[in-house]
Amino acid sequence: xxxxxxxxxxxxxxxxxxxxxxxxxxxxxxxxxxxxxxxxxxxxxxxxxxxxxxxxxxxxxxxxxxxxxxxxxxxxxxxxxxxxxxxxxxxxxxxxxxxxxxxxxxxxxxxxxxxxxxxxxxxxxxxxxxxxxxxxxxxxxxxxxxxxxxxxxxxxxxxxxxxxxxxxxxxxxxxxxxxxxxxxxxxxxxxxxxxxxxxxxxxxxxxxxxxxxxxxxxxxxxxxxxxxxxxxxxxxxxxxxxxxxxxxxxxxxxxxxxxxxxxxxxxxxxxxxxxxxxxxxxxxxxxxxxxxxxxxxxxxxxxxxxxxxxxxxxxxxxxxxxxxxxxxxxxxxxxxxxxxxxxxxxxxxxxxxxxxxxxxxxxxxxxxxxxxxxxxxxxxxxxxxxxxxxxxxxxxxxxxxxxxxxxxxxxxxxxxxxxxxxxxxxxxxxxxxxxxxxxxxxxxxxxxxxxxxxxxxxxxxxxxxxxxxxxxxxxxxxxxxxxxxxxxxxxxxxxxxxxxxxxxxxxxxxxxxxxxxxxxxxxxxxxxxxxxxxxxxxxxxxxxxxxxxxxxxxxxxxxxxxxxxxxxxxxxxxxxxxxxxxxxxxxxxxxxxxxxxxxx
Numbered sequence: 001x002x003x004x005x006x007x008x009x010x011x012x013x014x015x016x017x018x019x020x021x022x023x024x025x026x027x028x029x030x031x032x033x034x035x036x037x038x039x040x041x042x043x044x045x046x047x048x049x050x051x052x053x054x055x056x057x058x059x060x061x062x063x064x065x066x067x068x069x070x071x072x073x074x075x076x077x078x079x080x081x082x083x084x085x086x087x088x089x090x091x092x093x094x095x096x097x098x099x100x101x102x103x104x105x106x107x108x109x110x111x112x113x114x115x116x117x118x119x120x121x122x123x124x125x126x127x128x129x130x131x132x133x134x135x136x137x138x139x140x141x142x143x144x145x146x147x148x149x150x151x152x153x154x155x156x157x158x159x160x161x162x163x164x165x166x167x168x169x170x171x172x173x174x175x176x177x178x179x180x181x182x183x184x185x186x187x188x189x190x191x192x193x194x195x196x197x198x199x200x201x202x203x204x205x206x207x208x209x210x211x212x213x214x215x216x217x218x219x220x221x222x223x224x225x226x227x228x229x230x231x232x233x234x235x236x237x238x239x240x241x242x243x244x245x246x247x248x249x250x251x252x253x254x255x256x257x258x259x260x261x262x263x264x265x266x267x268x269x270x271x272x273x274x275x276x277x278x279x280x281x282x283x284x285x286x287x288x289x290x291x292x293x294x295x296x297x298x299x300x301x302x303x304x305x306x307x308x309x310x311x312x313x314x315x316x317x318x319x320x321x322x323x324x325x326x327x328x329x330x331x332x333x334x335x336x337x338x339x340x341x342x343x344x345x346x347x348x349x350x351x352x353x354x355x356x357x358x359x360x361x362x363x364x365x366x367x368x369x370x371x372x373x374x375x376x377x378x379x380x381x382x383x384x385x386x387x388x389x390x391x392x393x394x395x396x397x398x399x400x401x402x403x404x405x406x407x408x409x410x411x412x413x414x415x416x417x418x419x420x421x422x423x424x425x426x427x428x429x430x431x432x433x434x435x436x437x438x439x440x441x442x443x444x445x446x447x448x449x450x451x452x453x454x455x456x457x458x459x460x461x462x463x464x465x466x467x468x469x470x471x472x473x474x475x476x477x478x479x480x481x482x483x484x485x486x487x488x489x490x491x492x493x494x495x496x497x498x499x500x501x502x503x504x505x506x507x508x509x510x511x512x513x514x515x516x517x518x519x520x521x522x523x524x525x526x527x528x529x530x531x532x533x534x535x536x537x538x539x540x541x542x543x544x545x546x547x548x549x550x551x552x553x554x555x556x557x558x559x560x561x562x563x564x565x566x567x568x569x570x571x572x573x574x575x576x577x578x579x580x581x582x583x584x585x586x587x588x589x590x591x592x593x594x595x596x597x598x599x600x
Contacts, residue, residue, distance in 0.1 A: 052110065053085070054140065057103045058151030060096050060122050062471060066518065067100025068156055070217075071124040075106050076132060078117045082106065113137050120151060125208045126163060126467055127156035158468040161209040163199075167467040170195050171460060175507060181548060186449050189456035189507075193218070196463045213459075213466045221462025222455050225333040225421040226326075230454065231446055232424035233323060236403060237279060238445030239431055243396035244389055247291045261299045262369045265306050266358055268292060272310040273317030273354050277324045277347075278407065281314040282450070285552040289559045303565050305368045308575055309361050311556045312544050316357060316583060319540035320350035322420055323410070326454075326551070327509035327539040331532055332420065334513045339410035339420060345533050352590060353541060353583040360582065364575050395435060402431045450551075454506075461510045470514045477515060478522065485525045486596050489534045490588065492516060496538030497584050501545030501577075509539040530595045537587055545580040547572040 060071045073094040075082045083090050085105035094104040108118055119132035133151060140149045158164075174192035178185045196212050204211030253267040268288070276284045289307050296303040318325030322332045322342040332342060362369065390396060406427030413423050432442070464470060477495070481488035492512075499508050516535045520526040543550030546569060547557045553576075557567045 051107050052113075052147055054106045054108055054113075054118075055103070055146060055148045056106055056120070056151060057101065057148070058120075058154060060100045060102070060124075060154045060156060062127070062468075063155060063157055063475075065522070066471065067096070067098070068124060068127070069096055069098045069100060071096045071100070071102075071122050071127070071156065073102050073104065074121050074123075075104070076119045076121065077108065077112055110137075113140070120154075122154045122156065124156060125211050126159055126161065128159055130154050130156060158471065160468070163204065163210055163212045164467040164469065166199055166210070167196060167212045167463045168469050171464050171469070171511075174460060178507065181554075184449075186453040186456065189453050189460060192460045193456045193463075196460070213463045217466065218459040218462050221465070222458040223330070223333050225419050226329050226458075227451055227454060228421040229323065229329055229333070229424050230326070231451060232421070232428035233279065234446045235428040235442060236399070236406075236424075236431060238442055239395070239435055239437060240399040240403070241287055241445075242392060242437075243399065244391045245396055247287070248390050251291070251295075253295075261301050261305075262362060264295065264299060265309060265361060265365075265369075268295075268306060269309045269313045269358065269361065270354070273313035273350070273357075276314040276317040277320040277350065278403075279324070281318040281325055282447075282551050282555060285311060285314055285555050286559075289556050290563075293560070293563050293565075301365075301368045303560060303563065304567055304571065305365045307556050307560055308567070308572060309357065309365075311547075311552050312357055312576065312579055313354065314552045315540055315544050315550050316350055316353035318350075319353070319536060320347040323424075325536075325540045326506045327543075328536050329420075330506070330509045331513050331516075331536055335517065335529075335532055337529065337532065338414045339423075340414060341529070342536075343411075345529070346536055348594075349533070349537055349587040349590065352587050356583050356586060357579060360579055364578070398434050399431065402427055402434065405430075457507050457510055460507075461514075464511065465514060470511070471518070473512070473515050478519060481519070481523070483524060485523045485530070486592065488519055488523055488526075489530055489591065489595070492519075492531055492534040493538045493584065493588050493591070496535055497542030497545075497580065500539045500542035501549050501580065505539040505543035505550050509535065512539075528595060530591065534591065537584065537591070541580060541583050541587070544583070545573060545576045547576070549576075 056075075058073075060068045060073075062068055073096065074092070075084055081092065083092055084094055085091075085107070086094050086103075094102050096102045106118070112118055113135075114137055116134045116136050119134045121130060121132045123129035133154065135149055135151065140147050170192050174188050177183045177188040177191070182188075183191070196218075197215065199210055200212045200214060249271060253264060253271065256267070272284060272288055275288075288310055292306045292310060293303040296306045315325065319328065320343065322328055322337070322339045328342060328346070331337065332339075406423060409418075409423045409427065410420065413420065432439075461470075477488065477491060480491055492515075496508065496512060499512075512535060513532075516531045520529065520531050523531075540550075543553065547553040547567065548569075553572070557572070560567045
């Protein structure tokens with residue numbers, strides 16, 4: 001989303017809308033005038049009784065210096081509200097744009113300026129109205145026939161009205177419903193959005209204290225970069241999965257390891273981690289888990305000894321890239337971070353995590369790996385081999401070629417200022433044109449439920465951002481960290497890891513990324529984006545602690561349950577919690593050494 005890139009990103013520049021260019025140009029013009037042009041009125045500029053058109057521009061921010069959009073600006077002369085001239089049209093109210101800027105023309109007389117009778121007032125629902133700001137003659141800049149004044153930033157303080165508590169309460173309830181598996185996550189998110197809109201329109205339309213967010217504003221919070229990236233990668237996986245390549249890889253692993261359980265698990269876990277870094281981790285688990293259960297039976301070990309490590313590997317490996325894990329996709333798209341930036345900064349963390357996981361598997365499942373077992377039955381081996389054939393080699397080669405080209409384009413996309421979603425759209429479109437699959441089947445393979453969940457989730461996050469909950473959390477973290485970037489980094493890692501273990505990491509990442517944005521803008525030295533890597537580390541790896549922490553965990557538990565192997569919350573956490581603790585502790589040390597001691 002271009003406006004979001006402009007607002008938050010320090011390295012990626014997107015095209016600036018014309019209205020924004022006008023606002024920024026006027027600001028620069030006024031600054032130039034203050035430095036090089038005479039200020040104030042010269043004697044004889046205007047005769048008594050003459051009226052002047054004063055161009056007024058300024059900016060409205062909240063208490064954390066974040067822009068306040070759609071704030072209303074009114075002008076008063078001697079306490080009487082005046083008409084304004086905005087883009088050549090008469091209006092009684094001016095509104096700020098998405099960056100908090102406003103520009104208006106006001107017709108006044110020199111006497112009124114001399115008496116400082118002109119004042120501006122700014123207001124918005126959910127904020128305390130500003131006191132009326134007066135401006136004096138000496139503050140006006142004359143440029144030719146123009147008279148311009150730059151009003152100092154107006155700071156609006158939040159009001160914790162009923163809308164704040166209702167939006168916060170709805171969000172907490174939705175989190176609880178998702179985390180405790182009371183409702184499907186999409187239904188829960190839909191319910192939350194419906195509750196927000198119901199309160200806003202039925203009650204808030206007549207009482208502004210209950211207005212949370214409108215439909216248009218909520219849709220504006222949907223990050224379609226994330227939506228289209230996920231959708232197009234799902235299309236890639238739908239085409240590739242028809243070839244049977246993942247089942248073939250799992251069976252070949254079994255053959256190469258010659259039945260050694262520990263070697264088989266280590267190879268399968270490595271394959272899952274690497275594959276999850278370049279493909280959606282949910283899809284990887286859907287493809288790997290069923291065949292892994294069959295391999296576990298052939299090895300005479302409990303299927304959880306393979307499937308659970310695979311799930312942990314999918315979350316760790318997915319942390320390496322922008323497209324591997326949904327929290328990364330959310331963070332990268334919201335901030336404007338590139339595929340290359342994620343790979344350079346997160347791949348070492350994922351590599352450390354994978355090494356830790358492989359070492360800990362041997363210890364956590366030692367009873368399974370040390371037990372003597374008989375050779376697998378011949379009938380089971382035949383069944384495994386039959387289900388692990390590459391069914392369409394031609395389609396596989398086409399998929400691999402285009403996926404390789406798409407990965408290359410991910411790396412060079414920065415040179416064309418191309419968002420990741422555009423790269424994925426180009427690659428998936430080329431694949432569809434080359435392979436010509438049945439579109440009805442392809443559309444059925446796309447997980448529309450997940451996409452609707454993401455869209456509903458973005459609107460929910462927009463609601464709590466509109467009422468100020470995000471700013472409150474940002475202030476809380478900021479108060480803890482003070483001006484200490486190192487402390488803020490550690491706090492974000494462990495708070496996000498703990499929260500992701502209790503609730504789903506996807507909604508937490510979507511809710512917390514604005515906090516990381518604010519801290520990055522306000523803390524000295526945060527220009528290296530370390531807080532974003534801290535958030536990605538905490539959410540991706542923290543979701544490994546429980547089977548409700550990340551989407552692959554829930555899916556794997558369901559697959560095991562359908563195969564007759566119940567995976568309880570306790571059984572998963574017995575493995576997930578120690579792995580999560582160590583895989584976050586050591587990468588935290590790595591981040592401290594890399595970004596604060598070495599400084600690269």
